[in-house]
Amino acid sequence: xxxxxxxxxxxxxxxxxxxxxxxxxxVTSYAVFxxxxxxxxxxxxxxxxxxxxxRYDILDREIHQLVSETLAIPFKQIYITSRDGIKLAAxxxxxxxxxxxxxxxxxxxxxxxxxxxxxxxxxLSKGHNVVLVDERAHNKSGGHVISxxxxxxxxxxxxxNWILTHFGPQTDILLHGVSMGxxxxxxxxxxxxxxxxxxxxxxxxxxxxxxxxxxxxxDYHVKPALAWPFIKIGAKVFGHFNPEETSAxxxxxxxxxxxxxxxGTGDDFVPCVMGDELYALTKGPKHQVRVPGAPHVLAYMYxxxxxxxxxxxxxxxxxxxxxxPAAALFAEQDAAYKKVIEGAVENGLI
Numbered sequence: 001x002x003x004x005x006x007x008x009x010x011x012x013x014x015x016x017x018x019x020x021x022x023x024x025x026x027v028t029s030y031a032v033f034x035x036x037x038x039x040x041x042x043x044x045x046x047x048x049x050x051x052x053x054x055r056y057d058i059l060d061r062e063i064h065q066l067v068s069e070t071l072a073i074p075f076k077q078i079y080i081t082s083r084d085g086i087k088l089a090a091x092x093x094x095x096x097x098x099x100x101x102x103x104x105x106x107x108x109x110x111x112x113x114x115x116x117x118x119x120x121x122x123x124l125s126k127g128h129n130v131v132l133v134d135e136r137a138h139n140k141s142g143g144h145v146i147s148x149x150x151x152x153x154x155x156x157x158x159x160x161n162w163i164l165t166h167f168g169p170q171t172d173i174l175l176h177g178v179s180m181g182x183x184x185x186x187x188x189x190x191x192x193x194x195x196x197x198x199x200x201x202x203x204x205x206x207x208x209x210x211x212x213x214x215x216x217x218x219d220y221h222v223k224p225a226l227a228w229p230f231i232k233i234g235a236k237v238f239g240h241f242n243p244e245e246t247s248a249x250x251x252x253x254x255x256x257x258x259x260x261x262x263x264g265t266g267d268d269f270v271p272c273v274m275g276d277e278l279y280a281l282t283k284g285p286k287h288q289v290r291v292p293g294a295p296h297v298l299a300y301m302y303x304x305x306x307x308x309x310x311x312x313x314x315x316x317x318x319x320x321x322x323x324x325p326a327a328a329l330f331a332e333q334d335a336a337y338k339k340v341i342e343g344a345v346e347n348g349l350i
Contacts, residue, residue, distance in 0.1 A: 025233065032227065033234030036213060037146050039109065039137040047071060047113040055266060055295040058344040062301065062337060066117035073120065075132075080162050082136065082143075082155050089140035090159065093120065093130040100172040100198070100319045101129045101163050105156060107179030107204075107297065108146060111139065115178050118300050122308070125326045126315060128174070129167065131159060135181065145239045148209035149184040150246065156188040164196060172319055176201040178297045179270060183212075183248045186259070186278065190251030199258040199318040201311070204267060204297045207274045208247030215271070252281040260287040260314045264294025264302060287314045293350070302341060304334035 047067050075091040102123040106115035112132050123130050136143040173196045177185035182205025206212035214224035235243045263275035279288050289310045294302035308327035315323035344350045
């Protein structure tokens with residue numbers, strides 16, 4: 001009898017310890033899930049909320065001006081329902097029924113009209129129709145889980161299908177993403193995309209969800225090897241996705257679509273070496289713009305001429321004369337931005 005009593009106490013003790021460990025794992029996983037993947041999305045975000053830091057601050061006035069100009073452009077609000085039942089929102093800018101369509105996807109906790117304040121104006125000046133997406137869990141789109149491109153790549157495909165329904169099955173499509181959106185459009189290349197998709201522009205995209213998350217963990221002095229198991233559990237249990245299911249790296253190893261890669265060498269959020277690796281991996285026609293000193297997703301403003309010269313060439317190759325050159329139209333803007341940046345360098349601000 002004493003033996004049975006002792007054994008029962010032992011089993012109860014083990015069970016309690018297991019429950020405590022399991023509870024710790026779940027609580028910790030939920031905490032990191034909320035930080036990395038959850039967005040309450042209570043109200044539409046402020047497009048004038050600009051990242052801080054010396055390399056952004058020097059162009060603060062110019063960024064606000066771009067955002068204000070973008071917000072003033074007329075658009076039609078459109079919606080679709082994702083394949084997992086989430087209402088997705090976008091702004092539609094139409095130039096011509098027969099023109100190519102640029103599908104634009106913003107970054108993590110991004111704001112479409114801010115992240116593409118310049119990009120929207122460029123595409124419209126080139127004569128493109130534009131679908132400017134609010135990614136899931138952002139702004140006017142539904143959902144609360146940001147999956148770093150894992151689910152968003154299918155949203156990209158759903159928007160492509162909407163474009164073909166709205167504009168017709170002959171429509172040429174260009175995918176363009178920044179930051180998480182840049183990685184998302186590259187991941188979408190790993191799906192069975194219709195032949196209408198003629199190319200991709202990826203600005204500041206990362207190699208994989210795991211690598212960018214672990215890099216950010218290191219930035220905050222958290223050991224990635226310790227944090228990642230909890231992050232992965234949180235994504236699977238609470239976000240219902242596997243953050244290691246695919247990656248931009250995996251998609252590029254088999255990709256044959258033309259891709260234009262853009263990155264600033266001063267990007268301390270998504271390192272430029274990630275863009276270099278993806279550029280080296282892709283099997284299709286490719287162009288690259290590396291802008292010295294440019295911070296995260298600001299390569300355009302740091303060298304308008306270099307960006308648009310390559311973009312004009314890229315779009316001409318994949319879209320033909322339907323895509324008009326834009327570099328000359330933004331020459332004054334290029335000169336103005338360079339003057340600001342050169343002044344900041346002279347005064348030791350950057």
